[in-house]
């Protein structure tokens with residue numbers, strides 16, 4: 440199976456439009472019926488995130504935990520976007536994420552989505568699939584998303600930083616408002632017990648501890664050596680130089696503008712937010728983030 444990106448004619452940047460109340464682009468809606476009818480299996484693992492929250496990091500961790508021993512060649516020959524298909528992705532001339540997921544030979548299948556919780560195909564709930572959700576603090580998430588939209592031809596134009604900042608707060612981003620996304624998934628966790636809700640900042644603080652928690656959730660008990668191998672393999676610098684994890688094989692991304700593995704830090708927002716923007720952001724955040732049980736750290 441190959442996505443055959445080399446031969447791909449780069450499509451023009453897509454436009455945002457309202458789709459069932461959420462800003463989306465046609466790259467993530469044009470296969471809607473097929474995606475909604477996706478046949479999930481009980482052992483599928485869905486990796487759900489708002490874009491730029493740590494999807495690739497957790498995907499690589501899970502892939503190494505499950506398949507690092509049994510099929511190590513997979514990790515060295517297949518890029519992350521083939522090992523962990525992006526379910527709703529439908530870019531012309533490419534195999535859709537849904538078809539890629541259908542063709543995955545692994546058990547479990549690891550599947551990525553950026554859908555807000557209400558868009559998740561019903562089979563995942565019906566099959567009681569395990570879901571790993573990763574949230575990242577809004578400020579760093581915004582900065583990371585800004586650089587991504589600058590370098591990725593598959594995303595709408597980022598515009599300048601000030602307009603992007605406003606657009607993020609207004610929720611006019613692909614996959615909608617960050618605020619609704621993290622809150623929607625958090626709320627779902629209260630009624631659907633098979634969600635493991637993780638935080639990017641916790642992974643930065645102590646990757647080993649978060650891998651332990653993840654293993655407890657998925658029911659794996661790696662040996663100490665195996666855990667060490669995974670922990671080292673997923674360090675930022677190692678993933679950044681790993682061609683099978685760093686997206687450098689995708690021509691749709693222009694690494695001269697910004698690499699996919701950009702900084703991998705908590706607190707980079709301080710290099711972008713002006714003092715006035717920070718005040719404006721905090722006041723707005725307070726109004727939108729009313730649930731005291733959901734706390735995200737923008738410094739550690």
Ligand code: PPS
Nearest residue numbers: 490491492493494495496583674675700701702703
């Ligand atoms: S995407 O396009 O939505 O799938 O992007 P996603 O993988 O969710 O997020 C990309 C950001 O995660 C950072 N990243 C990491 N940080 C620390 N350690 C590791 N191993 C790691 N892997 C990815 C990546 O650098 C992006 O964040 P920024 O802030 O832009 O550097």
